Amino acid sequence: MAEFVTLDLLEGDAERGVAVLRIARPPMNLFTVQVVREVAAAAVAVAADSAIAAVVVYGDERVFSAGDDLAELAAMSQGQAEAMAADVQDALGCLGRIPQPTVAAISGYALGSGLELALGADRRIIGDNVKLGFPQINSGLIPLAGIRRLALLVGPGAAKDLVYTGRFVEHEEAAALGLVDEVVPPDDVYAAALRWARRFVGGPARALAAAKAVFEAGPHGLDRARTEWADLFGTEDRRIGTESYLADGPGSASFVGR
Structure with missing residues (x-):
């Protein structure tokens, strides 16, 4: 049983519905190696379940994920990092391997590895109070899994600016860059994601x-x-x-x- 990730199938038509993959490590849904692995395991379960037509990836109404758990990273040796880098990188890209359409419903913050995970979704919907960014550079690190996807989404110049500076992006710039697909009022984020996902119930x-x-x-x-x-x-x-x-x-x- 996962400790920090839940997977629930909502009622759809007679045979297929929408699943909600929820990150639940309050208060800020910080990503540890365990959290990332639990998300990846949930993605494997989704991919194998023919009853799931589409997936909403969500944190809660306050925050999607404020990024990496720096306490864990601070205690990690180079040898430990080398041993798990490929595994964690693969896990952060898990949404791209789910055959069903996926949408990230982003409230509050999506930073660091949390945003890297969201980049693998087919669609990103944010509230107009959200801050996005890759602040790893400020800890002497880089994004492990998100640089290629980021460059494909926003172009190499904008991607380098975001990664090199570690700065936060608010909703207007995020939409202009193509980092997100839809901006809605904060209270509508989850509902908007469900509306998009439900389009595929009963689909091919x-x-x-x-x-x-x-x-x-x-x-x-x-x-x-x-x-x-x-x-x-x-x-x-x-x-x-x-x-x-x-x-x-x-x-x-x-x-x-x-």
């Missing part, structure tokens, strides 16, 4: 997973797209989707997720 799960796999493939996306596209011709959803489109037009399919 296999096609959504295929599209996500192509996005994640990066420079190998063209090759991956050929494979994923061809594989979809062996799915029930492809048959249902094409036949219903021909008979009744777009938006008429009742997908089964197979």
Whole structure:
């Protein structure tokens, strides 16, 4: 049983629903190695559960995550860091490997490794009181997992500015940079994320997973797209989707997720 992460499936349609992956280490949801591993384990469980159509990643109404637990990092030796770096880096990228659509619902702060985790979500929704940033440089460190994704999102120049300075970004700049996708009032963050996630209940799960796999493939996306596209011709959803489109037009399919 996880100590700091919960995973709950909300009621959706008869077969599939939205899961909420919640980080629960109050008061600031600081990330330790244990927290990161628990998030990654929850992501594995999501990926294996066909009842989950989409995922909301959330902290609470006050904070998503204020970043790394510096007390743990201060006590860590170089040997310990070397031994766990690959494991922690892989865990922080876990949202990108979930085949279902994912949305990070961000309140208060998303800093350091907390923001690195959120960068792996397919969508980021923040309140207009949120502060985002990568302050690791001020502790003599760098982001372990987020630099590549950050550069892809905002461009290398803006990414270098954020990482080198460690400065905080507020909602207007975050939206202008493309660091986040939607800004809402603070009290609406969770509800807005649920609304987006519920769009995929009853959707073509296999096609959504295929599209996500192509996005994640990066420079190998063209090759991956050929494979994923061809594989979809062996799915029930492809048959249902094409036949219903021909008979009744777009938006008429009742997908089964197979």
